[in-house]
Amino acid sequence: MVTIEWIDLVWCVVPVALVCGIYIAWQGKPGELLYASARMAVQLVAVGYVLVSVFNAPSPWISLLIVSVMLVIAAWISIRPVRDQPGFLAPAIIALGISVGIHLLISILFVLKAESWYEPHLLIPLAGMYFANTMNAISLSAERYHAERLNHQPPKQARLTAFHAAMIPQINGLLAVGLVALPGMMTGQILSGVSPLVAVRYQVMIMTMVLGASGIGAALMLTLLERRTVAREASAADQTD
Numbered sequence: 001m002v003t004i005e006w007i008d009l010v011w012c013v014v015p016v017a018l019v020c021g022i023y024i025a026w027q028g029k030p031g032e033l034l035y036a037s038a039r040m041a042v043q044l045v046a047v048g049y050v051l052v053s054v055f056n057a058p059s060p061w062i063s064l065l066i067v068s069v070m071l072v073i074a075a076w077i078s079i080r081p082v083r084d085q086p087g088f089l090a091p092a093i094i095a096l097g098i099s100v101g102i103h104l105l106i107s108i109l110f111v112l113k114a115e116s117w118y119e120p121h122l123l124i125p126l127a128g129m130y131f132a133n134t135m136n137a138i139s140l141s142a143e144r145y146h147a148e149r150l151n152h153q154p155p156k157q158a159r160l161t162a163f164h165a166a167m168i169p170q171i172n173g174l175l176a177v178g179l180v181a182l183p184g185m186m187t188g189q190i191l192s193g194v195s196p197l198v199a200v201r202y203q204v205m206i207m208t209m210v211l212g213a214s215g216i217g218a219a220l221m222l223t224l225l226e227r228r229t230v231a232r233e234a235s236a237a238d239q240t241d
Contacts (some may be wrong), residue, residue: 020039051124062117071097074131081143091224092138099217100130103209111205129185129206130213133170137214137223141166145225155229159222166218178205182233 016037023030035147054062075092108114108122117123144165148158177183186207189199 032175045095047068051089051120053235054120054124058114058116058118058120063120063123066120066124070127070131071100074135078135078138079142081139082146087228088142088225091221091228092142094224095138095217095220096131098220099213100127100134102216103130107205126206126209130210133210134213134217136169137166137218138170141222142217142225145222149229150194155226160221160225163218167215170214174207174211177203183207 016033020033023033052161054066071093075089075096078096079088103124103171104126105117107126108117108119112122114122141162144159144162148161149155153161173183183203183206186196186199186203189202190196191226
């Protein structure tokens with residue numbers, strides 16, 4: 001495996017500088033890009049040091065704490081398009097927790113056959129991938145459901161339309177993998193010297209679990225939103241009567 005030295009990462013400034021140049025040439029403001037890039041680097045380095053200590057001393061409580069923090073942050077990010085609307089955060093936390101939790105257990109205990117569910121070198125990276133993809137599905141479904149309701153679509157029709165929209169990126173990813181792109185985890189394993197045939201098995205697990213977590217997460221989110229909508233409409237009708 002090729003080891004990247006810290007000093008070699010200086011070259012990573014080049015693509016950031018090129019995109020900043022486009023902003024400047026087109027009279028835009030590159031401040032947000034520079035802030036995001038700097039924050040990304042600081043966050044990753046900090047997380048790297050935290051993970052080293054966690055991996056060296058595995059603990060179910062620490063692993064559970066880290067995954068819980070990831071859950072809350074992912075839920076908060078997922079409702080960003082509808083954050084000005086009340087009642088979206090709790091359904092997002094429930095949908096993320098149930099859908100990702102189920103698929104983490106399947107992955108770690110049944111596919112990877114790990115000795116314990118809290119092994120941090122398995123739990124934390126997988127949780128990150130599952131949360132990130134499910135978060136995006138929930139975000140798309142919540143935004144689309146809200147938009148459809150504003151267009152006076154019935155709750156059930158709004159739910160179906162939103163679910164279709166949320167699953168588009170997942171289905172596109174399944175269709176494109178191997179033909180258009182090699183996914184990040186598979187690429188990382190190949191770069192680290194793992195046989196492509198071994199990397200393929202891991203990637204199949206990741207993509208199917210992400211599909212399931214995203215689909216179930218979006219469905220749970222939309223079911224909870226639909227029930228809230230129906231309850232509100234029934235309450236409003238009762239008050240009118």
